[in-house]
Amino acid sequence: xxxxEVTATAHTAVTVSNIDRSITFYRDVLGFEVADTIGCRxxxxxxxxxxxKAEITVAYVKAPGHTVELLQSTxxxxxxxxxxxxxxxxxxxxxxxxxxxxxxxxxxxQAGVTPVNPVIPExxxxxxxxxxxxxxxxxxxx
Numbered sequence: 001x002x003x004x005e006v007t008a009t010a011h012t013a014v015t016v017s018n019i020d021r022s023i024t025f026y027r028d029v030l031g032f033e034v035a036d037t038i039g040c041r042x043x044x045x046x047x048x049x050x051x052x053k054a055e056i057t058v059a060y061v062k063a064p065g066h067t068v069e070l071l072q073s074t075x076x077x078x079x080x081x082x083x084x085x086x087x088x089x090x091x092x093x094x095x096x097x098x099x100x101x102x103x104x105x106x107x108x109x110q111a112g113v114t115p116v117n118p119v120i121p122e123x124x125x126x127x128x129x130x131x132x133x134x135x136x137x138x139x140x141x142x
Contacts, residue, residue, distance in 0.1 A: 011060070011067040012094055019057045019072035026061040026068065029111045030096070030104075035060040035067070041075070051076065063096060
């Protein structure tokens with residue numbers, strides 16, 4: 001039997017409450033390219049999402065080397081806001097490398113987004129080795 005093998009990451013999906021506000025944030029604040037926006041419904045999308053009567057708007061925004069898929073459900077009407085906390089099972093985040101973290105933080109603050117924490121000093125070694133970091137909550141989840 002052939003071995004299961006992941007060859008690449010296709011995209012990261014983020015469910016949002018307001019597709020237009022989310023597109024504005026990713027395009028105008030983070031500088032991502034909006035590749036396409038489409039409406040999706042019907043049996044195929046019900047099977048893909050596992051949600052009966054699913055109707056969604058999807059926007060594909062391109063980060064350098066990766067695509068973020070923004071999803072806004074318009075049906076069914078009984079959607080609830082996720083309450084996952086960063087420490088809870090199922091919580092997730094996106095991490096982007098940037099040239100100037102201070103400029104990015106200033107831009108997200110100007111867009112009305114408050115970072116969860118101050119800029120954290122560089123992690124010098126280990127599996128999380130990286131430059132300085134901060135975690136803003138994007139307006140896409142509100």
